[in-house]
Amino acid sequence: xxxLPKKERHQQLMKMIEDNPFITDQDLxxxxxxxxxxxxxxxxxxxxxxLRERLKLMAEQSYDQVRSLPLDEVIGxxxxxxxxxxxxxxxxxxxxxxxxxxxxxxxxxxxxxANSLAVAVIDDEIALTATADIRFVRQVxxxxxxxxKAYVRSISGERHKAKVEVFSYVGEELVFQxxxxxxxxxxxxxxxxxxxxxxx
Amino acid sequence: xxxLPKKERHQQLMKMIEDNPFITDQDLxxxxxxxxxxxxxxxxxxxxxxLRERLKLMAEQSYDQVRSLPLDEVIGxxxxxxxxxxxxxxxxxxxxxxxxxxxxxxxxxxxxxANSLAVAVIDDEIALTATADIRFVRQVxxxxxxxxKAYVRSISGERHKAKVEVFSYVGEELVFQxxxxxxxxxxxxxxxxxxxxxxx
DNA sequence: ACTTGATTAGTACCTGGTTCTAAGAAGAGG
DNA sequence: CCTCTTCTTAGAACCAGGTACTAATCAAGT
Numbered sequence: 125x126x127x128l129p130k131k132e133r134h135q136q137l138m139k140m141i142e143d144n145p146f147i148t149d150q151d152l153x154x155x156x157x158x159x160x161x162x163x164x165x166x167x168x169x170x171x172x173x174x175l176r177e178r179l180k181l182m183a184e185q186s187y188d189q190v191r192s193l194p195l196d197e198v199i200g201x202x203x204x205x206x207x208x209x210x211x212x213x214x215x216x217x218x219x220x221x222x223x224x225x226x227x228x229x230x231x232x233x234x235x236x237x238a239n240s241l242a243v244a245v246i247d248d249e250i251a252l253t254a255t256a257d258i259r260f261v262r263q264v265x266x267x268x269x270x271x272x273k274a275y276v277r278s279i280s281g282e283r284h285k286a287k288v289e290v291f292s293y294v295g296e297e298l299v300f301q302x303x304x305x306x307x308x309x310x311x312x313x314x315x316x317x318x319x320x321x322x323x324x
Numbered sequence: 325x326x327x328l329p330k331k332e333r334h335q336q337l338m339k340m341i342e343d344n345p346f347i348t349d350q351d352l353x354x355x356x357x358x359x360x361x362x363x364x365x366x367x368x369x370x371x372x373x374x375l376r377e378r379l380k381l382m383a384e385q386s387y388d389q390v391r392s393l394p395l396d397e398v399i400g401x402x403x404x405x406x407x408x409x410x411x412x413x414x415x416x417x418x419x420x421x422x423x424x425x426x427x428x429x430x431x432x433x434x435x436x437x438a439n440s441l442a443v444a445v446i447d448d449e450i451a452l453t454a455t456a457d458i459r460f461v462r463q464v465x466x467x468x469x470x471x472x473k474a475y476v477r478s479i480s481g482e483r484h485k486a487k488v489e490v491f492s493y494v495g496e497e498l499v500f501q502x503x504x505x506x507x508x509x510x511x512x513x514x515x516x517x518x519x520x521x522x523x524x
Numbered sequence: 525a526c527t528t529g530a531t532t533a534g535t536a537c538c539t540g541g542t543t544c545t546a547a548g549a550a551g552a553g554g
Numbered sequence: 555c556c557t558c559t560t561c562t563t564a565g566a567a568c569c570a571g572g573t574a575c576t577a578a579t580c581a582a583g584t
Binding site: 360365 | 562
């Protein structure tokens with residue numbers, strides 16, 4: 125049984141741990157046919173932490189992710205906002221926003237950006253989307269930065285509706301447009317007879 | 325120093341572990357002022373695994389999530405699907421889908437469910453939303469289960485468009501409706517001159 | 525022959541537990 | 555008062571999965 129040269133073993137070891145971080149040194153000795161000390165020396169050289177540390181790290185990462193989720197009440201970063209007038213937000217299409225096969229952004233993310241912005245631009249305690257009429261003008265791909273611009277077109281009196289138009293661009297190109305009707309509460313508390321409002 | 329009754333201590337212990345799963349029994353003895361054996365008996369009674377098991381579980385969950393992400397190309401669980409005809413999906417509104425203050429679902433999640441379903445119901449390799457005309461009929465709250473029903477209304481020849489209507493209900497009540505126009509590729513590969521398609 | 529790098533063996537020790545046995549303390553019921 | 559039960563604490567043995575360190579062996583290289 126000819127053993128592998130050290131470098132190759134290191135390569136294998138890294139790969140094995142990468143695609144199964146739950147593996148113990150004991151398991152690795154069986155698979156690589158070297159002593160457990162060798163495995164440990166290898167991990168040291170490669171700077172790979174022990175099993176428990178690996179799991180702890182993974183757990184911490186996922187924990188932090190969960191805790192930072194509540195922050196994203198707005199999809200995309202708002203970079204300009206004039207309440208009841210206009211707003212701009214930017215949203216980068218990342219891996220998690222695209223269809224894995226085609227790398228084309230899933231529409232609800234573009235909608236979410238536009239919708240969030242349309243709601244944010246309304247200066248009120250509670251603002252909910254009532255209707256939306258949207259059009260996906262061209263597909264947006266992985267890595268592209270989508271810039272949404274919202275304009276408040278009218279704020280009608282009695283029933284507290286606002287019309288908001290949103291145009292999203294990648295560079296100069298229009299990729300999405302939407303007309304939103306947003307219901308807003310009274311500044312005081314919130315309306316009687318607001319039956320057709322909705323979330324966003 | 326009067327110690328807490330057992331039930332209260334159990335309450336506290338559960339809460340403490342819940343909002344810091346990285347805590348050791350040793351730490352807990354200091355905070356609850358009981359012996360480490362008591363802590364361990366308590367964990368046993370409550371069925372709370374040891375620190376390492378907790379971390380391992382978290383790590384496994386996040387690992388599985390990452391690996392299963394490509395699966396959730398559809399938002400909501402599809403419970404019935406007749407390709408090119410109709411489909412039904414169910415989607416439970418959870419904490420992460422609502423505005424934290426009002427507990428009302430954010431519209432883009434309802435849209436995402438409907439849109440996903442509209443795309444899924446089209447029997448084609450590539451199907452992308454072109455336009456959508458949607459209406460949020462009433463707000464949906466935390467904990468409600470949203471059932472979306474999609475009907476394919478027409479499939480037009482040359483340009484490969486399909487019209488899909490989606491109605492979402494909570495119980496008997498209509499909460500959302502949308503008319504989608506979906507572009508589809510040719511079954512073979514995918515068309516030349518498809519310039520207005522989009523993601524969903 | 526001497527040195528160096530790679531590998532293996534073995535021991536002591538660590539953390540964060542489990543499992544089991546045993547012994548006090550505290551209150552309830554007789 | 556005694557006894558029974560529940561709760562709590564103590565302690566020892568053991569375990570997984572390591573770290574840290576020492577030492578021995580082997581195979582080349584020069």
